[in-house]
Amino acid sequence: MPTRLTQRITIKDLARELGMSVATVARAFHPEADIAAGTRASVLRLAAERGYQPDALARSMITGRTRIVGVVVADLHNPFYPQALALLSPALQGAGFNTMLVVAEPAGAVDAALRLLLSYRPEYAVVLATSLTTEATATCAAAGVPLLFVNRVPDAREARAVVCDNRGGAAAMAAHLIAGGMRRPGFIGGQENTSTHRERREGFIKHCAETGMAVREEPGGAFTYDAGREAARRLLNRADRPDALFCAGDILALGAIDAARCDLGLRVPEDLAVAGFDDIPMAAWPAHDLTTMRQPLAAMVEKTLAWVLNAPDAAVDAGCVLRLPAELVARGTTRPVPLSLFQETCP
Amino acid sequence: MPTRLTQRITIKDLARELGMSVATVARAFHPEADIAAGTRASVLRLAAERGYQPDALARSMITGRTRIVGVVVADLHNPFYPQALALLSPALQGAGFNTMLVVAEPAGAVDAALRLLLSYRPEYAVVLATSLTTEATATCAAAGVPLLFVNRVPDAREARAVVCDNRGGAAAMAAHLIAGGMRRPGFIGGQENTSTHRERREGFIKHCAETGMAVREEPGGAFTYDAGREAARRLLNRADRPDALFCAGDILALGAIDAARCDLGLRVPEDLAVAGFDDIPMAAWPAHDLTTMRQPLAAMVEKTLAWVLNAPDAAVDAGCVLRLPAELVARGTTRPVPLSLFQETCP
DNA sequence: CTGAAAGCGCTAACAC
């Protein structure tokens, strides 16, 4: 059995067989190169026949363009991220870029994995995650790899990000809940060192405060179903139980609903309204039918791709955070009108 | 602003600054190389200081080892796959391999994406999907890249695969449903050109037949929530409605349950028992509390990693399909005992 | 339009 790379057919083989120079053969693979149509045709024909394809590694070494985009994703267990990846990766592929994936797990291994990734000289790095150590950010910077955060506002001033309007979205949700008769707002948080957590929390609390309502808070600590369920259990057992709950993410909200219904025997939305953020697919399933703020995922991916495609000098105008609006999706876990009217209308 | 790769610090820079040859500097990065401890130390110190890291591309060209594993995943919308990826990718990272991801979407672009991937000379390719065109398989073979299928039995004889015992699992589920009083079994299928669909279907139907029961079938056509829901709607509206339903995947089963409950007003499991396959996280949520066959995901990933780590000559003993047993997880959508007893026991 | 030559950053014999 031959060793792996050695045995592949190379440009030299083609050149020898065709009686041409390697340079000529190489030109056949570059649409803009000066080469006779007939020459190109015969090269391509033989290449197809032999299954030859230029070696991306060798090419990258010279051109300096690897056509690799590093994608760092933190939490594939939160359905939001697979959904994002399912859009982003094909989009990159369509543009001729390969996705080199780093799953930020276990936490301690992220930096090693990132270094490994960077040794392949990705042209860009996309962090698809609510959090990432600032150390990792520095690692990319040191390697000279432009970095884009998606769904996260970085701490560092120089970084770029595509996010949705978390504060505005949370405020809109507060308004929606208030319109539905909310008197005692509750909030369940996610992982606390994340911009999504902070901004959604602030937006919600601020809007409630402006309406004269204090928010009962309960930390979830992570964006997981279990965290939401446990936090809700704690929060709903308090004496001053909220009558409406905003959760920092859908996955938390789904857990919270189940806590309310299954663990505490509450009715949703009659006894407790619940709202989330993201609009993951499960939110739309009738079992939960969760009211949520939809993240503009398609637009976010589009912007990310645009950044990759024409950002030869993105570093120049760095420090820009692009905010896209979120969209309220009112479903069955919140009351469109105050409870008194609601109970008459929807028995 | 400098162009990307050109400006990086290279081994030459270090050599010049240290007054050594490049060979010596290079040796410092190879633990097994003959080099004085002091020399190595000063090289590594300067490297750390300058942020130097050997270029993986250049290294790969010579060694023939790219340390890249190509991972092709078909359907990130089915939560089973993110779950698998969340285990596999960190495992590869831990072993010093990078994951190059191809999302098989849109279908027409898969082959181009795969070619792009192969041009980076991955040492191995893992197909994490129920289906992939045989053309893609051939493409890998032509490129001399060893291929492993996970959760799919390939058509080609030469290929290797790690799967779970779909037939046995489906049969076990049939037995479980029969023990719960099933008289009129129903089956909802997934994407039909997949081994998971075929094997689960066969295992179920065969076991039912052996007990003298014919199975009411309804094609889903895909492994999605909507497909399950729609297929269930069709199936449950038939005159001869099943009293128990086995679905080729959890994601189908969740849709089927919602069809039964929300669209047709049936009780699960009293009027209709439902079972799935995979044990995705949502299956355990109380809203559905789905009985299912758990895929041995951790073991499957472990086997995959083992294949990558010591398969220098995997091609030699190819054609091997490794089957791991699935585990029955009995939850609330099936009856542990016949309905008559069940209704007494669990009012 | 085509060929010759140089070299990307690194490793791998082989000398010393």
Added chain:
DNA sequence: GTGTTAGCGCTTTCAG
């Protein structure tokens, strides 16, 4: 132990 010499497979001047 360390330096020298060849390349890996390809692109890219620069001649012709």
